[in-house]
Each structure stands twice: as structure tokens, then as C-alpha cells.
Amino acid sequence: MKIYQKDFQIEYKEDSSPLTEADLKANEIICSSLKKLYPEIPILSEENKTVEFEERKDWKYYWCIDPIDGTKEFIKKNDEFTVNIALIHKNSPVLGVVYAPALSYMYSAKKDEGAFFNGQRLPLTINENKKGKLYVVASKSHLSNETQEFIDNLEAKEIEQVSKGSSLKLCMVATGEADIYPRLAPTMEWDTAAADAIVRESGKMTYQFDTNEPLVYNKENLLNPWFVVK
Numbered sequence: 001m002k003i004y005q006k007d008f009q010i011e012y013k014e015d016s017s018p019l020t021e022a023d024l025k026a027n028e029i030i031c032s033s034l035k036k037l038y039p040e041i042p043i044l045s046e047e048n049k050t051v052e053f054e055e056r057k058d059w060k061y062y063w064c065i066d067p068i069d070g071t072k073e074f075i076k077k078n079d080e081f082t083v084n085i086a087l088i089h090k091n092s093p094v095l096g097v098v099y100a101p102a103l104s105y106m107y108s109a110k111k112d113e114g115a116f117f118n119g120q121r122l123p124l125t126i127n128e129n130k131k132g133k134l135y136v137v138a139s140k141s142h143l144s145n146e147t148q149e150f151i152d153n154l155e156a157k158e159i160e161q162v163s164k165g166s167s168l169k170l171c172m173v174a175t176g177e178a179d180i181y182p183r184l185a186p187t188m189e190w191d192t193a194a195a196d197a198i199v200r201e202s203g204k205m206t207y208q209f210d211t212n213e214p215l216v217y218n219k220e221n222l223l224n225p226w227f228v229v230k
Helices: 021-037 071-076 145-152 168-175 189-201
Strands: 010-012 018-020 043-045 061-069 082-089 092-100 105-110 114-117 133-139 158-164 181-183 206-208 227-229
Touching (some): 021 043, 021 061, 061 189, 105 168, 105 189, 114 168, 114 189, 133 181, 145 181, 189 206
Parallel strands (some): 043 061, 133 158
Antiparallel strands (some): 010 018, 061 082, 082 092, 092 105, 181 227
């Protein structure tokens, strides 16, 4: 937050995605803390060196981390960025924390123990009339034509579409503020893992667009397929 409140340098990674001092500092703090607390659990983080599939394919548990999800939102200073920390067991998220420090929003979930927003159990609201009005959330910085087309073809008398940054979109489905979040565009496992744990414990699911099966983690290719949270 100290970095957020001042003028900071922006660098660009090989894939042209932005990187700030805050991404690296947050990564350092999270990884060193987790190593101290849980030395036996390996770590996969967006800002660490890639761990080859050969090494991680036999991991039973591992941490999946995005130290700052929504770096574009961080740079724009619109407050919609999060810290994502998930524990993956085999290929499913079993524990997740999504924290939005600029908004003081804390989402958390643990398998079979429910999901929470600032201490309140999720979902907070339930839309009883989805045919009448459907609340849809979409990406603020990465809205693809395919996603918009999917939204335009949804069956409801009225569709209210809002845009949000970072993993807050998955969290909005978990709380009940949104009924559906379609993402027909690229994301990585660390972008979704923590919030996906919260989605699942709130009684919702993140489905692969093509197969309607739940999203899986620790794949050989860490790129997520297109998905729909509902």
C-alpha cells in the first residue's frame, strides 16, 4: 500500500504484462512467510521462476499465489487489485484467501467449512428471479469479443452487466452480487485458484467452457481454458 500511494516504476515482462515493485515485494513477503510456516509445502507463484511439470506433477499439496492480481488496476489506481493465495490439493483448490487491501475486502474459504467475506458467511444474497434479471460481471481490462457475445446471448428479460478488476469477479459470484462471470479469454491458474476455492465453498462452481467440468489445477500448461463461474 505504501508503494501504491506513491509514484512507482512500471516494467514490462516478456509477455508485455506490466510488473511493479509491489508485485515483487509482495511476492517476497508471501513466499518467505509461507516457507517459514509450512517448509514442506512447495510454492507456485506468478513472480517466481517457472517450476517444470516433471517436478510438480507429483505434488500432493502446493501453494498457488498471485502476489498482485490486477496489476493493470493497481497501475490505474482504481483499487480493484487483490492478493491471491490458494492451497491446492491434487488438482483442486481446498483453501483460498483473496484480499483487496485498498478496499479492505477479505474473502476466505476452507474446504467443507464454508466461504466468508469480512467474517460473514457466503452467499450474502440470492437472486430468486434469474429469468427476470441476470447480474453479469465481466473483466474491466480484458473483455474479449467472445465474452461479450456470450453475455449478449444469455436468456433473461434484463441483463445488468458490471465490470470489475482482478479476482474480485469470481468473488462477486460467490457473494451473490453477480449470477455469472464468463471468461472467454486467457487467464493463468494463479489468477483464479484462490477465488475459485471461495466460489466452490459458497455453493457455486467454476466450469470449463467447453466441457462443463470444474476447472483443474497443476496442469502441464498453467494457462486456464475459457471458463464460466455460476
